[in-house]
Amino acid sequence: MDDMSELPLDAETKVIERPGDHKDELRLWLRLLSCQTLIESEIRRRLRDRFDTTLPRFDLMAQLDKAPVGMKLGELSQRLMVSNGNITGLVDRLVAQGLLDRQPAPNDRRAQLVKLTPEGRRTFRAMACVHEEWIASIFAELAADEQETLMRLLGKAKESARKSITGDG
């Protein structure tokens, strides 16, 4: 793990080519992770305290709010980047709460269309409004141009990750 004991430890060390050392990328990943975890735990806590719901349920409803005609389970699973079985359980619970509606999909007896009930839509919109304020205040100390740069670099990181994962490029 520590194969550079003979190298100088001053400021220049950072830019010396050290094959096999990727500590900077590791630190970047850990910071991305801790930033996300910090924000997400707070959002989870607030959703529970103020709306007695969970983040996965909120996220699922957010997808459905954008799809007036409803969505198939598989589409939800793709958009939320979670497994099919996961969606099945989430939808079950939201239907039991009266916030969602299952109906057979036209032209495909395997599939079903899930959509928000009127109550579900009302409930979601009220939460979404407050949620948006939470997020805004969390990023409040970043100037508009910093937000833009962050947005762009995260996009690039995502693209880089996707290529690395799929083996492209």
Place this chain on the structure above:
Amino acid sequence: MDDMSELPLDAETKVIERPGDHKDELRLWLRLLSCQTLIESEIRRRLRDRFDTTLPRFDLMAQLDKAPVGMKLGELSQRLMVSNGNITGLVDRLVAQGLLDRQPAPNDRRAQLVKLTPEGRRTFRAMACVHEEWIASIFAELAADEQETLMRLLGKAKESARKSITGDG
């Protein structure tokens, strides 16, 4: 939700002051989240496929690798930003695997010190080495200065979030 129907929809719209609209911050949050999720799921998959372990176990061992004398459960819980009960279960499983060791803490009969066994240390170091390569290749398309900027802006976002959450500043 849509109270700006009378405003122009051209490029200038972005910079007009619209009280109550925070869609950009929302998009930033969603991108941060999807970037993190994409990378994390891949790391989880690889840890399982190649080392038959999980991310929480890996993270816990990473903390212990930096603490030669061991760590108390509460300290682990703080550093990993998870609940106490969570740590109890994780440590149980890692002890059962022979990778961790529990021992009573000196001067406090409530607490215990957890440390890596020699096998645990060997196992972790082998994984950490490969893990570091995975992370490096995931961020490979970002230039050094882009990584630096991203690091800095994430730090600032984290600070902003922390202040917003604790009610400071």
Place this chain on the structure above:
DNA sequence: TCGAACTATTTCAAGCTTAAAGTAATATCC
């Protein structure tokens, strides 16, 4: 020193999450 407040950890119930295996319906190919 006694009791109250605090701290470290465990236990519990509920929900989230996944991979793998199973069921049912659709699509494709000959």
Place this chain on the structure above:
DNA sequence: GGATATTACTTTAAGCTTGAAATAGTTCGA
């Protein structure tokens, strides 16, 4: 048309995660 593959979804077992309540030990003030 009928075998085969694919697709949509559900089920299951195992592990992760949390908040709340319980247990045990420590600290601190009167």
